[in-house]
Amino acid sequence: xxxxxxxxxxxxxxxxxxxxxxxxxxxxxxxxFWYQQALGQGPEFLTYFQNEAQLDKSGLPSDRFFAExxxxxxxxxxIQRTQQExxxxxxxxxxxSGRQETQYFGPGTRLLVL
Amino acid sequence: AQRVTQPEKLLSVFKGAPVELKCNYxxxxxxxxxxxxxxxxxxxxxxxxxxSRESIKGFTADLNKGETSFHLKKPFAQEEDSAxxxxxxxxxxxxxxxxxxxGQGTTLQVKP
Numbered sequence: 001x002x003x004x005x006x007x008x009x010x011x012x013x014x015x016x017x018x019x020x021x022x023x024x025x026x027x028x029x030x031x032x033f034w035y036q037q038a039l040g041q042g043p044e045f046l047t048y049f050q051n052e053a054q055l056d057k058s059g060l061p062s063d064r065f066f067a068e069x070x071x072x073x074x075x076x077x078x079i080q081r082t083q084q085e086x087x088x089x090x091x092x093x094x095x096x097s098g099r100q101e102t103q104y105f106g107p108g109t110r111l112l113v114l
Numbered sequence: 115a116q117r118v119t120q121p122e123k124l125l126s127v128f129k130g131a132p133v134e135l136k137c138n139y140x141x142x143x144x145x146x147x148x149x150x151x152x153x154x155x156x157x158x159x160x161x162x163x164x165x166s167r168e169s170i171k172g173f174t175a176d177l178n179k180g181e182t183s184f185h186l187k188k189p190f191a192q193e194e195d196s197a198x199x200x201x202x203x204x205x206x207x208x209x210x211x212x213x214x215x216x217g218q219g220t221t222l223q224v225k226p
Binding site: 003004031033035040041042043044045048050055056059091093095101102103104105106107108 | 118120157158159160163200202211212213214215216217218219
């Protein structure tokens with residue numbers, strides 16, 4: 001079956017612009033994670049959903065970052081008033097139940113803020 | 115603080131040589147450790163996890179709680195092992211959400 005998909009794959013935004021990044025998890029996966037990966041670094045946790053409930057948003061770097069998963073499947077990560085430091089690859093991962101289940105990663109969205 | 119440290123950004127070996135990718139962690143509770151791999155132009159994928167104690171593609175990793183390490187080893191490197199390797203941990207237990215804490219990654223380059 002299809003894996004985790006993300007769109008767009010690449011996004012160039014002008015500083016101050018709002019962006020929306022989409023994640024389609026594997027069908028039936030309850031848990032969904034967003035990670036941010038800066039150049040030369042490992043992924044860093046942003047937020048976690050169990051179905052439609054956002055149970056952990058401790059990694060969101062500022063109130064400009066907002067994530068939702070209204071129907072418990074597709075998720076959107078929104079960044080308002082983008083800054084240059086937001087330039088990174090944004091990874092989405094899903095797992096069947098969370099906890100110790102294997103996380104399956106999407107290809108990522110590469111965001112460049114000019 | 116929870117932290118995963120991979121001290122080498124780049125490890126270069128010749129085909130057939132042994133490989134050891136180092137990973138040290140700092141964690142106050144009981145962690146579960148993973149190795150993830152990203153081959154060129156592919157997505158990040160799980161290589162192995164300590165709890166399953168299995169060997170994948172000839173790689174093994176042993177959790178050493180005394181030294182807080184989870185080094186990845188392979189006795190004879192192959193060119194197809196060239197990739198970026200990330201060590202990661204999550205909290206073990208029923209309250210765990212599964213969120214992963216990653217190291218900075220080590221690029222393994224296997225030369226012919």
